[in-house]
Amino acid sequence: MNNTSPFSFLQSFASRFQPPAWFVDEGQQKLVLFLNHVLMQEKEAQSRLLRKKGSVIHVRWGVFALDLLVTPAGLLDRAAPGATPDLLLAVATESPGVVLQSVLAGKAPPVKIEGDVQLAAEIGWLADNLRWDVEEDLSRMMGDAPAHTLASAARQALTGLRQFLAQSPGAATTAMSEPPRAFP
Helix, strand or coil, X not given: CCCCCCCHHXXXXXXXXXXXXXXXXXXXXXXXXXXXXXXXXXXXXHHHHHCCCCCEEEEEEXXXXXXXXXXXXXXXXXXXCCCCCCEEEEECCCCHHHHHHHHHCCCCCCEEEXXXXXXXXXXXXXXXXXXXXXXXXXXXXXXXXXHHHHHHHHHHHHHHHHHHHHHCHHHHHHHHHCCCCCCC
């Protein structure tokens, strides 16, 4: 019986694949723009980040890393190269499969947290309370009714995928083998 994960290919590919520097730079910039878009939809989120303006957050997952600076507007920007991080957030597993399973299950992947406890608490609040309103963004592009229909279909597909993963025999084993999420 073959017990290898269907995501093992992704894991081996991700560990060997080194994208060009310009691609990484553009991807990081787009990620920051997306995060700020989501933050601007919730004033409380900006207020919470504003308390920690000037702080640098180092985010790492395997070979991918990003340094974020909390701006005076309560948003995020990329920190200057070599900036000393106040908080380190490192995804504790390099397996894309484990991360994907966690996200699809509605849970955060296991994360190692080191540094500023107050900043970590604010980031934790953001992770627990901040959500991207996809349907609202889609409605701006295609109208309310098509956006609602598309979002409903996506929610149903996601629910079906979650149920399928919950029934898979390897899901419980994988979840049990992962270390618990670390909090400050």
